[in-house]
Structures are given as structure tokens and as C-alpha cells.
Amino acid sequence: MTPAALDLSPLRRAAAWHPAEFAFWLLPPAAYFLFPDYLALLSQIAITALFVLSLDLILGYAGIVSLGQAAFFGLGAYAAGMLGKYGWGDPLLGLAAAAGVAGLIGFVTSFLVLRGADLTRLMVTLGVSMMLFEAANKMTDITGGVDGLQGIEMKPIFGAFSFDLYGKTAYWYTVIVLFLLFLLARRLVNSPFGLSLRGIKQNVLRMPAIGAPVHGRLVTIYTLAAAYAGIAGALLTQTTQFASVDVLAFNRSAEILLILVLGGSGSLYGALIGTVFFMVAHHFLSDINPQYWQFWLGATLVLIVLFARDGIMGLGRAAVARLGRKAP
């Protein structure tokens, strides 16, 4: 008996590269030449984008609500920082170690997180990250506490490109890491594995019935997202050569959640575009008045939840659809 032939062409088309995507990835090199004075900010954007991407993988695709993603960001940041401090300053080694440590802890805690429903997950992820924060805060002789980890020295990448004062190397380094991990994530979400995650998000009861191992899939993606967050944390430590308990703070977890919703969860480009909007607005508006910024951030969130559930990407899609109707 042969299985019924399935028409997979819509899925293949979704997995193919759209011209707009090529254009999007021309932006980071263009930004390098257009805004040479803002390279530090641009590196920050790339790092945050990777961090938001990690949340998008679990929340946007698999539907796991988390308020504790900063736990893995912080683990990665400290892993890379420790290596750099004790003479193992090779950046790629740092990234691998950060991904390993964050992934391992992600794997272990995934079994706790995946019990229970939304609210319980929210509280457990929050609790795990707060415990790490408190632990790092108290173990000042290892982590440096609030003062941070001092004396991190980074070696040149591949022994050839050393980190310079202007942040040029740091920028290219973060952007290339982001791009490579984005490619991996893109490949992943369009694979059968990614489709099964979306299925779990939509109907968690039906997926076992068609033979998808729900628990295994969720553990895998949670571990992978933890590794992504760890790499983002390592990038932050390596490019700023500093890490303090701030990397584990609750604000970070809440902030990336806001960014993801602003951009549109369940879409990889939503994560990236949301980050760009958020970081640029934050940089310029909070200079004017920090309170003012917070008020409008809150108001934007309320409006998004009420009227634009899929964020910027959703608005963009709606606009494209409307244009398409007007010009047949």
C-alpha cells in the first residue's frame, strides 16, 4: 500500500527565498557604511535580535510561554566571560561553550517547564531565572556580583581579526553569527520538525494522534532555544568584554517578550524587525526622557494587543493583502 500522494508545493514555496529577504540581508552591510558612528548600537541590535529569535523559536513556533529566557542569556554571558577571564579567550570557543552550558541547563529545566499549562510555565520559567539571578548575585567571588566580571580578554577571531576600539570587528562578528544562526532557524522552522512544532502549538491533543512525539519535540526546541540565547549572551560579553548580574535580570526576559510581540511572534523576520524598531526607538526616545519612553511603550503594547495581534509583520501582511486586492 502506497501512502496517498501529498501536494507539498505550498510548503516548498514557503521555504524558498523571497526577493524581499535578500534585500533585507543587504541592510546590515549597508548600515555599516551608512552609520559608522553607531556601530556599538548596531552590534547591540544584532545581539538582541538573536536573543529575540531564541524566544520566537519556543513561543512563536512551539507556543511555550516563557518569562525566563534571560536565564540562558546570562549563563552564556558568564560562560564566555569566565573563559575569557582565565585565558581561553578564543571567541568561537566561547560561543561553543556558551551554547553548551545554556543548552545543557535548558535541557535539564525543560522537564520542569513542560509540566503544567501556560500560567505554570510562566511562573516556573520566571522562578528558574530569578533563582539564577539570586545565585549570581550572592556568589560575588565567582561572578563579581553587581560590579561584574572584570578582566575579560578576547583573542582575535581565527587568530586574524582582533576586536578593535571602534567595534568594526565586533559588528561583523555579531552580524555573521546572527546570519548563520538565522539560516539554521529558517531551515528548521520550514522542516517537518518545524511544522510539527506549529501543529503542537495549534492543537496539542491531536498531534500525538498523528504520531508526533510532542514531549520530545518540545524538549528539543526548548534546548535549542536555550543554546541560541546562550550564544547571544556570549556575544554580548565578548563584544563589551564585561558581564554583570544584569544579564540575568527579569527586565531582559520581559523586554524581549515585548520586542517579539511588537515585531510579530511566529515569524523569524518579525523578531528581527521588531528588534530594529525597538532598539532604535529606545536609543533615541529614552535620551529625551526615560519616563516618557516607558509610558509610550506601555501604550503601544496595549494597542498592539487590542488591535494588531501579529505586530509589525501582521500589519505588513495586511497592507500587502490590501494592495493585492486593489490592483488585480
Added chain:
Amino acid sequence: MTIVFDGVAAGMLLFLISIGLSVTLGLMNFVNLAHGAFAMLGGYVCVLLLGQAGWPFLLAVPTAAAAAALAGVVLERTLYRRLYAASHLDQVLFSIGIVFMSISAAHYFFGARQQPIMLPDFLLGQFVLPGIDVGIYRLFLIVIGLGLAYGLHWMVRRTRFGAQLRAAVDNPRAARGLGIDVDRVFTLAFALGSGLAGLGGALGVEMLGLDPGFPVKYMVYFLIVVAVGGSGNIHGSLIASLMLGLFDVCGKYYLPQVGAFIIYAVMVVMLIFKPQGLFGRSAAK
């Protein structure tokens, strides 16, 4: 013993504030992270009435609760009710938005400093029993907390409104079919929840302090109480907040180097063994 007493008082204060949350989050199943914002409003109203207008304490506190309840009604009518059917994530984001706005508004009107509160003389001081120092204000909090716990329990279980509320939460359609005005019941329940938050906020200024960061600083505590206590019941919240207060105060006395680590560890462990909370309804509701 004094430490245990302080722990119980701290727990009772947490209970006073989070009991309102167990009405909105617990009974109505709305993840309202902005609960602390209502408590903060109650606190500011109370401080203003006491300090600037010179009202007596026992009048200012109920007025603060009423102001928070009023704010609750207005927000429920205009915004919250659109989100009853939304996912938990949307509710979280929406209420975080409200929290941010309330923080900036508090900054704008009152500035960043801590607000002082003057308690009336009859609540100051302490008396000594064998082996235990009893702060009068703390005793006052414990009495009020127990009274409220009993009153609410009675209201939800024994009154007509309580029955209507439970019916409206369990099955809004059937409740409508029976002629219950579900919208009105929800508005009243939300007002009750935010009013209790305002009451807790007003009473808590003395022990927790009051500044614009209040809603975020204590949000986690309130959520822990509801998550651990299990949603939708009052004695669960009471026991959870007493435990939390005891663990927190005792932890800070006996193991200061571990600090707040304890309560998070307790919470995570509890949720792993009892994902529905201590006294939660079963998942198969």
C-alpha cells in the same frame, strides 16, 4: 517567636494584596499583572488623603480602596472586557502595558521618592507577651486579613452574588441563559478585585513602602501567591501567602546569604509537584 509573628504579619499583608488577584486571576481567569498598579493607586490615594487633606486613617483606607475599585470599573468597562476571551499571553502583555503606563504616570504626578505615611497613634508601638513582641500595626493587619478571608469565603460560597459569579466563570453561556447578567457580575467582581488591591496597597505603605516601582517590585510575589495557592479559592491564597511570608522573613533572618533564593526555590518545587497549585481545581474542570 517574634520572627514567626513578623512572618505571619508579612504573609497577611501579601494576602491582603493578592486576595484581590485571586478574584481576578483565580476566579475570573484573567492574568492581570497590573494588579500591583491598583494597589499602588490605593497607596497613593491613602497617603494623599492622610498627608495633604488630613483625613483620619480609618476613613482614608476605605476611600483608597473605593478609588481603586472605581478605577477598576472604568478600565474593565473600556479595556479589560475585550480580553476575557484572549489567550493568557495577550492578557500578560496587555497588563504589562498598563503597568508601564501606571509607573510613568506615578512618576509624573508624585516623583520618584518614597512616600511617607503617618499612622495614627493607636496603631503605633508594641506590647510584650512572654517570648514574643507584638507590633500593634502587625496585629491589626493580621486581624483585618483574617476578617477579609472569612468575609470573602462567605461571600463566594454563601451569597447570591457569589453563586452568580461562580456560575458566570464556569459557564458564561449557560449563566446567561439562566438570566444572570454576566457582564455586570464580571464588572462587579473586577471592581472587588481591584478594590481589595487598593485596600492592600493602602495598608501596605507602612511595611512595603510606596514609590513608582511598586507594581513591578511586588508583582512576582503576588503571582507566586496565586500560582502556589491555586486559582479560584480563598483559603489556598491565604495559606500560600502565609507560607511565603514565613519563608521570606525567616529566610532573611536565618540565612541572609541566601536571600530571596528561598521563595523562588519553594515556588518552583511546589509547582513541579502540584502544577495546579496547592488547592487548585483539577485540570479536568
